[in-house]
Amino acid sequence: MVLYKLEDFDTNYQDAFDGNDIKGYEVYSDLDNEKVGTVKNILVEESGRFRYLVVDTGFWIFGKQVLLPVGRIRIDTGDRRVYAVGFTKEQAEALPEFSDDLKVDYDYEEQVRGVYRDRADTATPLETSAASMPYVARAAYDRNTYNYEQEPDLYNMGDRNQDTLKLYEERLVANKTRRKAGEVSIGKHVEAETQRVSVPVEKERVVVERTTPDNAGKPVSPGEATFREGEVAHVDLYEEKPDIRKEAVLREEVRIRKEVEQEMVSTQEQVRREELDIDSEGRPIVDKDR
Template identity: 40%
Template structure:
C-alpha cells in the first residue's frame, strides 16, 4: 500500500483542476464541539488514486504539526465549505497521533501507529485487527476509517492522464565572430627615370682650316649648364574594403516524437439491478 500526495499522483490534473480550491485549505472542525483545529494541507491517495487521508495543518494551535485524518472520519460541512472530523472529542485526542512529515515515507508501521490511536478513540476492539499483518492488511478491513458511509452524498472524480507538452529553451553553444590580421610581403616594380648629361666629342673635317679672324673666342669657366633630375619611388600603404561579411541567426525546426503510457480510470459498479444512471 503505497501512499502519495494527490499532487504527485497526478500533477497535471491537480494543477489544471479546481481541486486545490475545492478541498485543500478548507478549515477543519471537530464535529462534536464545532472547535476549529486547522486546515486541510494535502490529500494522500493510494496507488489506485482513492483518497485515504486528509493532511491536517494544526498550525493555529500546535505550531509546525501536521496529522493524518482518515477519509472515512471526514464529512463535508457548512455547505461544503469546511470539513467536520467525527469520532474525536477534542484537540487532546489528536495530540496522541504521531506527527506527519511530508518528506517521510508512509509505511505500514507508521500507518499502524495512526490507526491504533483512532481505534482507541473509536473504542474499537483491537483484537479484531490482530488477524491482519503488513502483507494481508487492506483498507477495506476498516471501512469506518477509510470508507464514506453510503448515506452520505458522494462526489468523486475519475482521473485520466494526458500528455502535456512543454518546451524549454537551453543554451547549447556560443558562436564568436572575430577578425585576425595576416601579414605578407608584397613586391612592386616602379619604373623611375634618371637624367644624365651625355657629352659627345666629334672631330671636324676642317680641322686644318683656320677660322675667320675674330671668330675664335677663348673663354674660361662655365660655358653651359644643365639641370639633371631623377625620379624616386614614393610607396605608401592604404586600406581598402576587400569584402563584407553578414552574420545572422536562423531557426531550424524539427519535430520531436515521444511516447508515454497513459492511464484512465473507468467507472466500475456492482449490483447494477439497484442502480439507476442519470446523465
C-alpha cells in the first residue's frame, strides 16, 4: 500500500482543516503527560485516510522521527496537543527511524506495527486516560491480503479521535485593595495672652508722733537732763517689690489613635459563560453526563 505525505496528496489540504492543521501540534504521552515531540507530517493512503503521524521526538530521543498510528492518538485542538495513547519511551526507542526520503513499504510498516503489537501482547491491555483499549492478540498477516481495517486498534480513529471543546465562564472574585483615603495632621501652635496677677506688697513709713507725758512739768533729777546738740535717731525703712516670673507646667495630654469601622459594600457586574451549541445536521447526538 502506497502512503503519501499529506501536502503531496492534497496541496490544498489546509482548507479542509479550517485553521486547525495539526502539523506543529505538540505530542504528549497520555500515560504521564510527558512531552514526546512535535507532529512534523501526516501520512495518508490512496483513499485519503490518515494512517500515521510523523513525530519528531526532539530532545526525548534526540533527532529521531517515528511513526505514530492514528488509532493511537487523541487530538485536543483547544490546547493544540496530540496525546499518544499508551506511548512509552521504550516504544519510541524500539521504533524504526523515519526520514523524508524513506520508502514506506509493507516490511517497514510491519516493523512499526510490531512495536505497537508487542505492547498489546504483553498480557496487559493498553490503558488510556478515558478507557482501556481492547486486548489484541497477535495474528498472522499476509502481505498480499493485508489491509488497515484488520487492525482497528492501530488505524481506526473512531472514538479515540476525540476533540475537546473547553467551555469557560467568568466568575466574580471579591477582593480588597488598600488605598490612602485621606490624611489627618495633628500639630500644636503657641498662643499668647495677657494675664493679670495681683500681689500685696508692704512699704514702711515713718510716723513722728509727739505726745505729752504724764509727768510733764516735773523737775528731773540732776544729771538726767543732758543737753547735746546734733543728736539724731536713725530708723530703717523697708518696702516689698513684686517678683513676677513665668514657669511652664503640664496642662493636659492628647492621645491620638485610629479606630477601624467595618461596613459591607455590595456591587454587581455582568459575567459571561460559554454554552454548547450543537449542530448535528440530522445525525444522532449522545449527550453523556459530565
